[in-house]
Amino acid sequence: MRALQSQRQHSPYSVTRSAAIRDTALRAPPRSETRHRAVRETASLKHMTVNPPSRQAWVILVIGVLSQMAATVAITGPAFLIPYMHTELDYTLTQAGTVAAAPSFGLIVTLIAWGAFADRFGERLAMTLGIGLTAVACALAVLVVDSPVWTVIGIAASGAAAASVNSASGRVVMGWFPRHRRGLAMGIRQMSPPLGTSVAALAIPPIAAAHGLTAYLWFVGAEP
Numbered sequence: 001m002r003a004l005q006s007q008r009q010h011s012p013y014s015v016t017r018s019a020a021i022r023d024t025a026l027r028a029p030p031r032s033e034t035r036h037r038a039v040r041e042t043a044s045l046k047h048m049t050v051n052p053p054s055r056q057a058w059v060i061l062v063i064g065v066l067s068q069m070a071a072t073v074a075i076t077g078p079a080f081l082i083p084y085m086h087t088e089l090d091y092t093l094t095q096a097g098t099v100a101a102a103p104s105f106g107l108i109v110t111l112i113a114w115g116a117f118a119d120r121f122g123e124r125l126a127m128t129l130g131i132g133l134t135a136v137a138c139a140l141a142v143l144v145v146d147s148p149v150w151t152v153i154g155i156a157a158s159g160a161a162a163a164s165v166n167s168a169s170g171r172v173v174m175g176w177f178p179r180h181r182r183g184l185a186m187g188i189r190q191m192s193p194p195l196g197t198s199v200a201a202l203a204i205p206p207i208a209a210a211h212g213l214t215a216y217l218w219f220v221g222a223e224p
Contacts, residue, residue: 053185057176060124061185064169065192067127071162072196074134074220075103077204078155081216084208095148102152103159110160115167123168123175130164137161138221145214158220 079100085091091099118126141154169189177185208216 051178053177053181057172057185060172060176061188064123064127064165064172065189067131067165068169068189068192069196069199070131071134071165072193073200073204074138074158074162075107076197077200077216077220078103080200080204081208081213084205085213089213091148099148099152099155102156103162106156106158106160107163107166111163111166114164115171117164118168118171123171126164126168130161130168133161133164134158135221138217142214142217142221145217151213154217 082093082096082100085096085099086093114126114130137154137158137160141151141158144150144154169192173182173185173189203219204216207219
């Protein structure tokens with residue numbers, strides 16, 4: 001029996017296990033510190049869930065939704081011009097499809113840059129500047145509407161400018177709303193793309209059929 005006890009005392013496993021237990025005990029914080037940390041986290045969570053979003057946050061969210069709708073009309077609008085361009089302007093389907101894809105191409109090119117701009121200068125300036133540049137691009141496209149190439153460039157520029165709203169309106173939710181209201185705010189913000197697409201689908205075909213491509217460009221430029 002004594003030999004067995006002596007073997008257990010001098011076992012390398014026993015020594016290693018004892019050292020591991022001592023190290024764990026040294027690393028573990030005291031119970032009082034753990035309790036205080038839990039109290040602080042609970043108080044922080046309670047403070048976060050009690051405070052409602054400010055009125056300014058809701059106003060900026062509404063502006064962001066309307067701006068996103070206008071940007072969606074500028075980006076998705078040319079797709080509803082394909083029948084008009086094919087029948088009235090004698091564009092091939094490839095040419096009409098190129099015009100329809102131009103705003104999305106412009107959006108892809110500048111989306112990351114607009115996100116960095118919103119981080120640096122704020123979402124309000126990004127949305128205001130982007131929507132303003134969208135209107136300017138559409139107005140300039142009116143001047144070159146007789147040239148298919150320059151029309152594509154102008155429409156692509158409008159999509160590149162409208163990309164600002166995609167980055168900035170998402171930042172509005174993360175920056176202005178507390179965590180317990182971001183899901184609701186994001187749901188409201190996400191309504192704007194389908195609403196903007198619906199507006200484009202209902203308004204653009206009759207405008208183009210009645211007054212041509214120039215009227216469409218004026219509509220998109222004046223909408224913001």
